[in-house]
Amino acid sequence: MIPSASSTQRAAWTAELRATLALGWPLILTNVAQNSLMTTDVILMGWLGSGALAAGALGTNLYFAFLIFGIGLVSATSPLIAEELGRKRHSVREVRRTVRQGFWAAITVAIPIWAVAWNGEWLLLAMGQEPTLAHEAGQYIRALQWSLLPFLLYLVLRSFLAALERPGWALVIGLLAVPVNLGAAYGLMFGTFGLPSLGLVGAGLGTVISSTFMFLGLAVVISFDRKLRRYHLFGRFWRADWPRYRTLWRIGVPIGLTLAFEVTIFNAAALLMGRIGANELAAHAIALQIASFCFMVPFGFSQAVTVRVGRAYGAQDADGVTRAGWTALALGVGFMVFTATLMIFAPHLLVGAFLDLNDPKNAPVIGFALSFLVLAAAFQLVDGAQAVGAGMLRGLQDTRVPMIYAAFGYWGVGLPLGVALAFGTNLRGVGIWIGLATGLATVAALMLWRWLRRERLGLLTLPA
Numbered sequence: 001m002i003p004s005a006s007s008t009q010r011a012a013w014t015a016e017l018r019a020t021l022a023l024g025w026p027l028i029l030t031n032v033a034q035n036s037l038m039t040t041d042v043i044l045m046g047w048l049g050s051g052a053l054a055a056g057a058l059g060t061n062l063y064f065a066f067l068i069f070g071i072g073l074v075s076a077t078s079p080l081i082a083e084e085l086g087r088k089r090h091s092v093r094e095v096r097r098t099v100r101q102g103f104w105a106a107i108t109v110a111i112p113i114w115a116v117a118w119n120g121e122w123l124l125l126a127m128g129q130e131p132t133l134a135h136e137a138g139q140y141i142r143a144l145q146w147s148l149l150p151f152l153l154y155l156v157l158r159s160f161l162a163a164l165e166r167p168g169w170a171l172v173i174g175l176l177a178v179p180v181n182l183g184a185a186y187g188l189m190f191g192t193f194g195l196p197s198l199g200l201v202g203a204g205l206g207t208v209i210s211s212t213f214m215f216l217g218l219a220v221v222i223s224f225d226r227k228l229r230r231y232h233l234f235g236r237f238w239r240a241d242w243p244r245y246r247t248l249w250r251i252g253v254p255i256g257l258t259l260a261f262e263v264t265i266f267n268a269a270a271l272l273m274g275r276i277g278a279n280e281l282a283a284h285a286i287a288l289q290i291a292s293f294c295f296m297v298p299f300g301f302s303q304a305v306t307v308r309v310g311r312a313y314g315a316q317d318a319d320g321v322t323r324a325g326w327t328a329l330a331l332g333v334g335f336m337v338f339t340a341t342l343m344i345f346a347p348h349l350l351v352g353a354f355l356d357l358n359d360p361k362n363a364p365v366i367g368f369a370l371s372f373l374v375l376a377a378a379f380q381l382v383d384g385a386q387a388v389g390a391g392m393l394r395g396l397q398d399t400r401v402p403m404i405y406a407a408f409g410y411w412g413v414g415l416p417l418g419v420a421l422a423f424g425t426n427l428r429g430v431g432i433w434i435g436l437a438t439g440l441a442t443v444a445a446l447m448l449w450r451w452l453r454r455e456r457l458g459l460l461t462l463p464a
Contacts, residue, residue, distance in 0.1 A: 016323040019165070020304055020331060026167040028300030030158070033174035035296065037181045037210060041203050044185055048199060052136065056200055058129060059137035061267065062120055063144055066113045068263050070148065072256025073109055074155050076248050077102035078303070079310040079394050081163035083462070086314025092231055099160050099233050101245045105252065106152035117145040136200055143204025147211040154215040157222060160233070163307050169225075173217040181210035254403035255394065261403075265410040265439065269432050272422060280429035283368030286354045287433075291376045291383070294339040298332035298384035302391030305329075309395025318460055325392040325451060329385065336384035340377035347373045368429055375433040382441040389447030396459045398450070405446040414439015 038060070045056040077098055084094045116123075121138025125131065158170040183193075185206025191197025198205065222228045266288065273284040305328030312320030343350065348357060351369045356362055386409075393402050418435020421427045427434070454460055 012319070013323055013327070016308070016320075016327045017331075020301070020308055020324070020327050023162065023165050023167060023307060024301045024304035024328070024331065026171040027162060027303045028297050030167065030171045030174040031296045031300055033171070033178055035293075036178050037207070040178065040182050041185060041207065044182075044189055045200065045203060048189065051133070052200055055133045055136035056140060056203065058124060058133055059120065059140040059144065059200070062124065062137070063117060063141050065260070065264065065267070066117060067148060067151075068259045069256035070106070070109045070113065070152050071155060072254075072259040073249070073252035074102050074106050074152050075159060075255055075394075076105075076252030076399075077156055078159040078163055078306050079251065079313075079397050080244075080248065081160060082307045082310025082395065083314035083397065085163060086311035086317075087462075088314075095160070095163075096231050096233055096235075097241045097244055098248070099156060099231070100237060100239070101241055101248050102156035102159070103153060103237065104240075104245060105248050106149060106156060110149040110152065113148060114145055117141050117148075120145075140200040140204050143201045144207055145204075147204070147208040150208070150215040151211040154211065154218060157215070157218040157233075160222075160231075161218070161228075162303060163310070164228075165307065166228075169218060169221045173214050173221070176217065177210045177214045180213050181206055184209040251394075251397055251399050254399035258390065258399070258403045258406040261406040261410045265414055265436070268415060269418065269436055272419065272432055273429055276422060276428050276432075279364040280368050282365045283372055284429060284432070286351060286365070286369045287372035287376050289354070290343070290350050290373070291379060294336065294380060295383060295387070297335045298387045301328045301332040302387045305388060305391040306395045309392055310397075313396055313460065313462070316460070316462065318455070321396070321454075321460060324395070328392065329388045329448075332384045332388040333381060336380040340380040343373045343377040343380070371430055372433050375430065375437055379433065379437040379440060382437060382444045386440055386444035386447055389444055389451060392451050393447060393459075396454065397463070398454075398459050401450065402447060405443055405450075409443035409446065410439045413442045 041056070041060075042053070045053045080098045081095050084091050084098065088094070118141075119138075120141035121134050124134035124137055129137075158167075161167055161170050185203050187193040187195040188198050188202030188205050189200070190202075195202075219234070222231070222233060270281065270284065270288075273281045305324055308324035308328065309321050312318075312324050347370045350373065351357070351366055354369075357366060390402055390406075393399070414435045416435075417438050418432045421431025421434055422429065423431075425431060450457070450459075
């Protein structure tokens with residue numbers, strides 16, 4: 001019996017759903033594990049005291065502003081490798097060359113970041129920060145900055161495994177890095193296990209150790225795994241491939257700037273909330289932490305869809321591109337519908353994880369947090385849509401125009417609207433959140449509009 005067209009289509013969509021889930025869930029858990037590294041450091045900094053925690057947060061925020069660009073740059077290896085594997089399933093030489101140039105790009109971007117980060121104290125003083133905090137944060141950054149290169153190299157290898165649709169080892173190494181980071185940071189911060197007591201500097205060195213562990217761990221696995229070692233990723237590292245190197249920067253720089261526009265709008269929102277009031281700032285931090293944790297799921301599907309779309313793109317399979325994109329979007333936004341529902345109908349449960357709801361002293365912060373969570377529910381939906389939408393377009397190696405969309409949506413719409421509502425009306429902190437949600441909605445709408453017009457814009461045609 002010849003299967004009908006509808007049954008064939010249904011089977012294709014089902015296969016895509018399974019492939020996206022199989023690739024997506026390890027990526028999601030790996031993101032959670034990496035987020036846990038930062039959470040661990042924050043907890044340990046709190047044990048040192050409120051001053052150390054403030055200096056550590058100051059240093060981390062400054063360092064992350066540089067790191068996010070490097071992350072975006074090297075993440076360009078993922079769509080390039082996926083396209084090659086879609087074009088030629090068993091490609092080895094071309095994949096190896098892309099990974100090698102990813103390493104080169106990581107080294108290239110690390111050098112100027114190191115030079116700037118070394119002067120972190122001066123930068124913080126120039127921003128008007130309190131001298132004692134700036135000094136402690138600067139010393140912390142000088143230790144932390146050496147984690148940049150091994151972490152970027154690890155991300156290149158993680159992108160390689162994701163493009164091969166074998167993300168499991170990255171998850172295993174990421175999970176193992178959590179206790180490694182905890183042990184190293186605790187020992188070096190508090191002088192246990194026979195180690196020197198270095199305070200915040202110890203936290204930075206702990207991150208260096210855990211980042212190096214992640215890179216070396218994946219490198220060892222890839223070198224000895226029977227199916228992976230045939231790529232010989234570390235052979236002839238010195239050989240240049242300038243056209244591929246330029247392509248990686250052409251795709252990666254817009255990704256890095258897109259991420260920077262998104263991260264800095266949230267930094268700006270926190271600064272604005274601080275001008276409104278301490279209670280609003282504390283409530284903002286709680287609502288944003290809840291939203292950020294939920295964001296790990298659509299972010300993982302964003303990484304997965306880049307690979308799935310990239311593979312179909314390399315194979316010039318237009319139907320495959322369509323299935324991959326819409327499947328990931330449905331999964332990412334569908335999860336956000338669930339979390340948004342939870343924020344609307346059980347906000348006290350979520351806020352209660354951070355504050356004692358029965359303590360009258362917490363009442364002002366709790367009230368603001370509950371109002372912010374209502375807006376965060378709408379925020380969730382559009383944040384998931386823009387994240388997955390960006391990943392869909394990256395699979396087509398379309399990054400420059402989405403970068404412009406991000407700049408316009410976040411800084412041209414979201415921030416001005418938030419400022420106007422917060423300081424021009426009595427909405428205060430609620431106005432900031434309306435601005436954030438509107439900016440994200442603008443970016444999401446533009447990303448999806450471009451995706452819908454992908455054939456008319458010629459995005460499905462491979463570059464010459």
